[in-house]
Amino acid sequence: MALILNDYLIVSTIIFIIGLVGVLRRKNLIMLFFATEIMLNAVNIALAAISKFHGDLTGQMFAFFIVAIAASEVAIGLGLLILWYKRYNTINLDSLQNMKG
Amino acid sequence: METYLYIALFSPLVGSLFAGLFGNSERKVFTGVVTSMLLGVSMISSLILLNYIFVTSDIIHVKLMDWIVIGNINIPYGFVVDHVSVVMMVVVTIVSTMVHIHSIGYMDHDRSFNRFFSYLSAFVFSMMVLVMSDNFLGLFIGWEGVGLCSWLLIGFWYHKKDQPTTKDIYNSPYSTLSPYSSISPSYAANEAFIMNRVADLGMLVGIFLIYWNIGSLQYDIVFDKIGELNSMTVVLIACTLFIGAMGKSAQFPFNTWLANAMEGPTPVSALIHAATMVTAGVYLIVRANEIFTVVPEVGYFIASLGAFVAFGAATMALVATNMKKIIAYSTLSQLGYMFVAGGLGAYWVALFHLATHAFFKSVLFLGAGNVMHATNDEINIKKMGGLYKHMKSTAIIMIIASVALSGIYPFAGFFSKDLILEVAFGTHSYILWTVLWITAGLTAFYSFRLIMYVFFGKENYDKEKVHPHETYAFVIASMAPLAILAMIAGFFKDSYVKLVTNTLPKLNIHVSPETVNILIAITSFIALGGIAFAVFVFIKKGGYFSDKLQNRFYFKTLANQYYMPHLIDKLINKPYLKLSKYCFKVIDSKIIDAIVDTIATTIYKGGENSRIMQTANLSTALKWMTFGLVAFIVFVVVYLNLIVRG
Numbered sequence: 001m002a003l004i005l006n007d008y009l010i011v012s013t014i015i016f017i018i019g020l021v022g023v024l025r026r027k028n029l030i031m032l033f034f035a036t037e038i039m040l041n042a043v044n045i046a047l048a049a050i051s052k053f054h055g056d057l058t059g060q061m062f063a064f065f066i067v068a069i070a071a072s073e074v075a076i077g078l079g080l081l082i083l084w085y086k087r088y089n090t091i092n093l094d095s096l097q098n099m100k101g
Numbered sequence: 102m103e104t105y106l107y108i109a110l111f112s113p114l115v116g117s118l119f120a121g122l123f124g125n126s127e128r129k130v131f132t133g134v135v136t137s138m139l140l141g142v143s144m145i146s147s148l149i150l151l152n153y154i155f156v157t158s159d160i161i162h163v164k165l166m167d168w169i170v171i172g173n174i175n176i177p178y179g180f181v182v183d184h185v186s187v188v189m190m191v192v193v194t195i196v197s198t199m200v201h202i203h204s205i206g207y208m209d210h211d212r213s214f215n216r217f218f219s220y221l222s223a224f225v226f227s228m229m230v231l232v233m234s235d236n237f238l239g240l241f242i243g244w245e246g247v248g249l250c251s252w253l254l255i256g257f258w259y260h261k262k263d264q265p266t267t268k269d270i271y272n273s274p275y276s277t278l279s280p281y282s283s284i285s286p287s288y289a290a291n292e293a294f295i296m297n298r299v300a301d302l303g304m305l306v307g308i309f310l311i312y313w314n315i316g317s318l319q320y321d322i323v324f325d326k327i328g329e330l331n332s333m334t335v336v337l338i339a340c341t342l343f344i345g346a347m348g349k350s351a352q353f354p355f356n357t358w359l360a361n362a363m364e365g366p367t368p369v370s371a372l373i374h375a376a377t378m379v380t381a382g383v384y385l386i387v388r389a390n391e392i393f394t395v396v397p398e399v400g401y402f403i404a405s406l407g408a409f410v411a412f413g414a415a416t417m418a419l420v421a422t423n424m425k426k427i428i429a430y431s432t433l434s435q436l437g438y439m440f441v442a443g444g445l446g447a448y449w450v451a452l453f454h455l456a457t458h459a460f461f462k463s464v465l466f467l468g469a470g471n472v473m474h475a476t477n478d479e480i481n482i483k484k485m486g487g488l489y490k491h492m493k494s495t496a497i498i499m500i501i502a503s504v505a506l507s508g509i510y511p512f513a514g515f516f517s518k519d520l521i522l523e524v525a526f527g528t529h530s531y532i533l534w535t536v537l538w539i540t541a542g543l544t545a546f547y548s549f550r551l552i553m554y555v556f557f558g559k560e561n562y563d564k565e566k567v568h569p570h571e572t573y574a575f576v577i578a579s580m581a582p583l584a585i586l587a588m589i590a591g592f593f594k595d596s597y598v599k600l601v602t603n604t605l606p607k608l609n610i611h612v613s614p615e616t617v618n619i620l621i622a623i624t625s626f627i628a629l630g631g632i633a634f635a636v637f638v639f640i641k642k643g644g645y646f647s648d649k650l651q652n653r654f655y656f657k658t659l660a661n662q663y664y665m666p667h668l669i670d671k672l673i674n675k676p677y678l679k680l681s682k683y684c685f686k687v688i689d690s691k692i693i694d695a696i697v698d699t700i701a702t703t704i705y706k707g708g709e710n711s712r713i714m715q716t717a718n719l720s721t722a723l724k725w726m727t728f729g730l731v732a733f734i735v736f737v738v739v740y741l742n743l744i745v746r747g
Contacts, residue, residue: 024724093719100717 300348350382411437527610545631
């Protein structure tokens with residue numbers, strides 16, 4: 001039984017929802033970053049699969065871009081996170097309320 | 102020659118802008134002098150144009166620039182100086198120049214001297230646009246411009262307080278026996294402006310109809326094609342245009358504003374409400390004569406209304422003691438004469454009477470201004486008397502003007518007024534002729550009633566306070582040319598006829614010379630009779646209406662201006678005020694305001710209630726974001742499935 005495009009997309013959706021639930025439920029910032037990465041990779045799976053099944057390389061190219069951007073985003077994010085931890089000794093999401101009006 | 106056209110048109114504008122620069126500063130005599138000089142330049146240019154057109158019979162037609170070019174509409178800023186407009190230009194510029202010079206003396210002590218000259222010159226510019234435009238829309242712009250300047254000038258003394266309306270005939274602002282010309286200058290200004298707006302709507306509809314049916318507003322194109330339209334349309338066009346003319350020329354039922362406009366400074370009354378602006382309606386009829394020739398039944402209606410107004414206004418002037426109102430009603434009456442001539446198809450006669458009337462009526466008003474100036478702004482002719490020995494030149498000039506107005510040979514009024522009577526007789530309109538004939542007698546009577554009360558008899562003014570004196574020499578000098586024209590303008594009749602019949606239709610009446618002579622004799626008889634009656638009764642009794650007569654109903658009716666101001670107040674002003682209040686209370690506050698308020702409160706409450714979403718917690722914000730995203734995706738999916746595909 002050969003896999004069809006829908007199977008890939010279903011896997012991608014499931015992973016995306018797992019990531020989304022992680023973003024919504026988690027309070028730890030590192031966990032939040034993980035969840036974001038999961039979502040991004042879910043999208044990557046979808047892009048690569050669609051690209052393969054349509055015979056168009058643009059989707060895979062985009063997947064690479066996303067990998068690169070996700071890496072730099074995490075680098076910046078972790079840098080900020082370390083700064084935050086040094087100052088407040090916590091990385092709980094509920095502590096980030098400086099901007100409350 | 103085009104240069105002269107532009108100079109004649111634009112030098113009043115330059116004067117107005119110049120005087121306007123000093124609008125807020127204190128009195129500077131040079132603003133008056135400069136505007137008068139620029140008007141003089143305009144007058145000389147007009148005279149040169151008149152001479153040129155008289156000699157060569159050319160028409161000067163220029164296009165300054167495009168004005169409205171949209172789709173099929175192409176209306177240029179075009180000006181035309183032809184045989185008709187050049188006559189009007191000369192009349193307007195001569196009278197305005199003299200009135201400007203006179204005003205330097207009359208407005209001598211006024212705080213707003215500079216402002217006055219700015220308005221007055223702006224008026225002349227608008228009038229020139231009205232006269233010289235080569236299309237109906239340009240005429241309409243000038244028409245509105247003179248209306249605006251008239252509003253500014255009637256309400257020139259806007260700071261005067263409102264007079265209460267009373268039943269007392271000697272104090273009510275609605276009566277011609279009281280010292281008040283109307284409730285207040287601002288009231289009179291607004292009344293004139295609003296009444297003209299109402300009538301101008303008619304004119305605007307007429308202009309739309311012309312464009313709708315012909316596709317152009319240029320005079321030459323319109324007049325070429327007017328014969329091709331069906332007669333119903335032409336009747337409609339003629340009627341709507343005439344409604345505009347009725348408003349501007351104060352014909353019944355738009356007549357009350359003219360008498361109330363006497364609240365303005367007297368030179369304004371002379372220039373705007375006697376010589377030029379109010380004759381714009383007659384000019385419109387003359388200008389658009391091709392339209393009115395096609396529909397003689399409308400013309401006959403115009404003539405009948407004119408005769409009715411001529412007679413009605415003359416009767417009101419009989420009993421009035423407000424000096425300016427007597428002259429105002431006389432103006433109204435003479436406008437009626439012009440409309441009779443225009444309505445009966447004698448367009449050049451109407452224009453001729455317009456010109457002669459402009460000369461003698463403006464000088465009559467300027468003389469009244471001198472008298473009021475000399476008697477500390479007294480306006481009741483019964484409180485003057487015996488002024489002849491104090492102000493001889495003014496008296497002589499006013500007597501000349503009154504004789505001309507009465508139509509006595511060889512003064513200007515004789516030629517034009519007799520022609521109108523001859524036209525009425527020649528077109529077999531005997532009823533109109535009779536009415537005008539009686540009116541001629543009334544005209545002579547009330548003119549000399551005024552002269553006798555003001556200049557002769559017992560001195561009724563307060564000798565302690567009032568020291569009558571002749572005004573400045575230059576003021577008299579400015580009146581002299583007009584007085585001379587009032588005397589001799591009639592002798593230019595033949596050259597005038599030769600000039601204007603190039604454009605206007607010739608008279609088509611057949612009255613034998615003997616009949617004409619008899620008509621002249623009859624008319625002169627009643628005019629002389631009116632004068633003689635006025636003079637002899639005054640010498641014998643010192644007054645005209647006994648106390649018993651003054652209590653009669655018809656005397657009160659005349660003194661109350663046929664109760665027209667009361668009627669307008671009761672039938673239009675008060676119900677309109679009620680309607681406005683109702684609209685304010687119900688439609689405005691309960692419906693429109695309610696809708697606007699609901700929209701505002703909904704948004705405000707929505708903001709207030711959705712504020713709780715903002716907890717500053719990132720987790721909550723992310724939840725809301727996800728919720729929004731999901732909602733959006735659901736919406737898109739549902740939209741695509743149900744609406745676009747289904």
